[in-house]
Amino acid sequence: MSAFNLSGKNVLITGASSGIGRQAALSASEYGATVFITGRDETRTKSTFDKLTGSGHQYFLSDLSLAVEIPALVEKLPPMDGIVHCAGITGHMPAKFIKPSHIDSYFNLNYNAPVLLVASLLKKKKINPKGSIVFISSVTTQHPFFGGSLYVSTKAALEGYSKVLSVEVADKGIRSNCLSPGYVKTAMMEATGATVSQDVMDKVEKAQMLGAGQPEDVAYAIIYFLSDASRWVTGTNLLLGGNIGPAKQ
Numbered sequence: 001m002s003a004f005n006l007s008g009k010n011v012l013i014t015g016a017s018s019g020i021g022r023q024a025a026l027s028a029s030e031y032g033a034t035v036f037i038t039g040r041d042e043t044r045t046k047s048t049f050d051k052l053t054g055s056g057h058q059y060f061l062s063d064l065s066l067a068v069e070i071p072a073l074v075e076k077l078p079p080m081d082g083i084v085h086c087a088g089i090t091g092h093m094p095a096k097f098i099k100p101s102h103i104d105s106y107f108n109l110n111y112n113a114p115v116l117l118v119a120s121l122l123k124k125k126k127i128n129p130k131g132s133i134v135f136i137s138s139v140t141t142q143h144p145f146f147g148g149s150l151y152v153s154t155k156a157a158l159e160g161y162s163k164v165l166s167v168e169v170a171d172k173g174i175r176s177n178c179l180s181p182g183y184v185k186t187a188m189m190e191a192t193g194a195t196v197s198q199d200v201m202d203k204v205e206k207a208q209m210l211g212a213g214q215p216e217d218v219a220y221a222i223i224y225f226l227s228d229a230s231r232w233v234t235g236t237n238l239l240l241g242g243n244i245g246p247a248k249q
């Protein structure tokens with residue numbers, strides 16, 4: 001059997017109602033996993049759920065920016081072999097305009113939610129030995145953008161956290177890794193496009209070494225990290241799409 005096969009594995013995927021998380025859920029189910037997906041919007045979450053391959057999957061609605069919802073979610077879950085943290089927000093907020101409420105809104109979802117979710121799963125012994133935890137960071141921690149200080153800070157914090165976590169869970173064979181995609185065509189980037197000029201978005205796209213990515217491009221890497229093919233890989237951060245260079249003409 002292929003080392004990439006996910007049969008017999010339970011996989012939790014947050015942010016599965018859209019974009020990267022949705023594709024991760026669809027692909028994980030195609031590779032044989034039983035998937036447990038979360039989203040906030042019922043119609044979008046159910047639409048992912050209805051497209052999953054195989055049976056035994058479940059979906060949950062939860063606002064992960066509210067810490068109180070995390071233990072409630074974990075209570076309903078069986079032990080997991082894989083966790084993929086895709087729920088996230090982005091935006092522009094120039095440094096001089098940052099208020100405490102902005103810090104809270106970025107950190108509550110992008111950092112606190114995955115960190116508290118892992119804490120709760122570990123406490124309840126709901127991450128099986130040899131499990132795999134995958135965080136979605138961003139190429140922007142290495143190639144910052146104007147107005148991105150809060151978004152980039154949440155992702156940089158996540159990268160640091162994942163490295164420490166890899167040390168703490170290694171004795172159980174559990175692995176923790178980050179993926180750092182460049183520009184992926186999802187609702188998140190459509191929303192970003194609505195707040196800046198087309199010229200800016202064109203420049204961002206042209207600066208991607210391999211062009212803009214599709215959710216599938218991230219899902220392939222997620223499958224690798226969830227599978228036994230990556231059983232000797234932990235504490236890493238895989239850059240997807242290459243470095244960002246000067247805009248191509």
Ligand SMILES: NC(=O)c1ccc[n+]([C@@H]2O[C@H](COP(=O)([O-])OP(=O)(O)OC[C@H]3O[C@@H](n4cnc5c(N)ncnc54)[C@H](OP(=O)(O)O)[C@@H]3O)[C@@H](O)[C@H]2O)c1
Nearest residue numbers: 015017018019020039040041063064087088183184186188
């Ligand atoms: N797209 C890119 O270019 C790119 C590049 C690098 C990294 N990333 C990262 O990849 C991850 C997925 O991004 P994406 O592009 O797939 O974005 P997306 O299409 O906008 O999806 C975001 C997901 O997060 C969920 N979400 C938002 N707020 C939530 C909350 N308070 N509680 C629970 N779930 C919430 C959304 O759920 P609902 O739809 O149900 O509200 C949705 O499922 C993010 O962490 C993002 O930072 C994206």
